[in-house]
Amino acid sequence: MAVRRKVMAIFGSRPEGIKMAPVVQELRRHPDWFETLVVSTGQHREQLDQVFEAFGLRADHDLAIMQPRQTLTDIMVRALSGLDALLTAERPDLVLVHGDTSTTAAGALAAFYHKIPVGHVEAGLRTFDKYNPYPEEINRRMAGIIADIQFAPTPRAREHLISERVDPGTIFVTGQTGVDAALTVLRQPHEFSVPALREIDFDRHRVVVMTAHRRENLGEPMRNMFRAIRDLVERFPDVLLVYAVHLNPAVRELAWPILGGHPRILLLDPLPYPDMIHLAARSYMAMTDSGGIQEETPSLGVPHVLMRETTERPEALEAGVILLSGTSYEGVYSAGERLLTDGELHRRMARAQNPFGDGQASRRIAEYLGWRFGFLPEMPAPFDPRA
Known part of the structure; x- marks a missing residue:
């Protein structure tokens, strides 16, 4: 019988929080498969707190690294230092990072230093211009080099990874988790709070x-x-x-x-x-x-x-x-x-039809991990924008 696995989701900015919240929620629908920990670096303090409130989440660990007018170096150094101690204490079976922020790069690198496998959600996006967007293009390439599982949102992102000689067996096309978040919120009755x-x-x-x-x-x-x-x-x-x-x-x-x-x-x-x-x-x-x-x-x-x-x-x-x-x-x-x-x-x-997703990306990620860890007999079907 497969053993329950500890998955640590690390994020620190509002966009990461929005796109990782439905993934965390989906993982937590399978408590027999996963112990899911949320780690916030606090890279964007106030804006990330809004996301936690919107999705009914809380951070199990908050590194609170944000400082006024912080530099990229400040963010990376404080995030790496905080994550180093946390990974030593928790020893997760998998670290999940998202996208292309400084928190993403720091989370992937910290996990690598501890020889903990990394799953990269929203892997494979590229402009092929290292200064545009800056510093995101290098952050996501760094995470892509380190990652053991590449959750590519689209077939094009998968092609980018393959062109960089990433093992195709480590790439799974999911659709965009941000679409999951937007559609979930849009379906809810709403009165503006502002x-x-x-x-x-x-x-x-x-x-x-x-x-x-x-x-x-x-x-x-x-x-x-x-x-x-x-x-x-x-x-x-x-x-x-x-x-x-x-x-x-x-x-x-x-x-x-x-x-x-x-x-x-x-x-x-x-x-x-x-x-x-x-x-x-x-x-x-x-x-x-x-x-x-x-x-x-x-x-x-x-x-x-x-x-x-x-x-x-x-x-x-x-x-x-x-x-x-x-x-x-x-x-x-x-x-x-x-x-x-x-x-x-x-x-x-x-x-025009949305080429990025159908609202099921987070389910695909959870089921793929369920398959990888032995809880499901078959891998789920990948996202196909033509379907």
């Missing part, structure tokens, strides 16, 4: 939901983005922009001088995840530099302007669910203008 959102007249306004926080966009690229977006709001009197401003002071110091003070621009603190999903679902379009929101908006029927120079999710471009604008004033303004004036383009993008 008063400003309750006051929006969605019938009167075309609402544009926005996020912008990427490290490589700080400075002139972000200034260009903000100027273009303000001018779009000025040009289209029925547009209302809602921007959940990242807590990074470098972002806030740019956002308020350019976007503040306009009657149809709402600058809000980061929104609770259920508020963000239900806001996006009721919006006309999204304008972001986010990675994960590219995966959510197709399931919500919301066209998306991606304000980045590259994307590690080319499936979104091929499926026609995003416009890649770059970060120049002209590129951002032009892409936003197209969606605000071309009704046929908007309808086509809103109706």
Whole structure:
């Protein structure tokens, strides 16, 4: 008979928390198979706490590494140090990390130092430009080199790993767990918790939901983005922009001088995840530099302007669910203008099929681990976006 295994899920940022929460919930539906521990590095303190609340989770261990204006080196050093002591004490059978944050790289490296197997959720995303996104491209490559199990979200991500000579037998295509999270929240009855959102007249306004926080966009690229977006709001009197401003002071110091003070621009603190999903679902379009929101908006029927120079999710471009604008004033303004004036383009993008997932990725991960550890006789079927 198979022996119950200890699985440690390590994450520290809001995006990781959102995408790992349904995995943790699914693992905990099998208490005879897994003892599931949640470890938070606290890389994003306030924003991660929102995620725990939204999904009814708590951290079994919290390293609380966050400090004001922390550097990448600060995060890595404190995370490695805290995880070293924790892995010595807990000795899990498997460490799960997600995606491409500094916590991801530190979690994988710490487990490697302890010779503990690593499963990498959302493995195989690549831009092949080590500084874009920065530092995420190197973080996920590092985790990919270390990982013993590669949970690739799409067939394209699997191909990337195989091209890097990863053993195909260690790769399993799951779909995107972020889609699981978004669909779960969307199915729940919801009233906005943030008063400003309750006051929006969605019938009167075309609402544009926005996020912008990427490290490589700080400075002139972000200034260009903000100027273009303000001018779009000025040009289209029925547009209302809602921007959940990242807590990074470098972002806030740019956002308020350019976007503040306009009657149809709402600058809000980061929104609770259920508020963000239900806001996006009721919006006309999204304008972001986010990675994960590219995966959510197709399931919500919301066209998306991606304000980045590259994307590690080319499936979104091929499926026609995003416009890649770059970060120049002209590129951002032009892409936003197209969606605000071309009704046929908007309808086509809103109706496109989501290439990233079907809401079953977390179940596939739990069942795959159940098979690997001997609790199930057969491996589950992988995600197929053509199905």
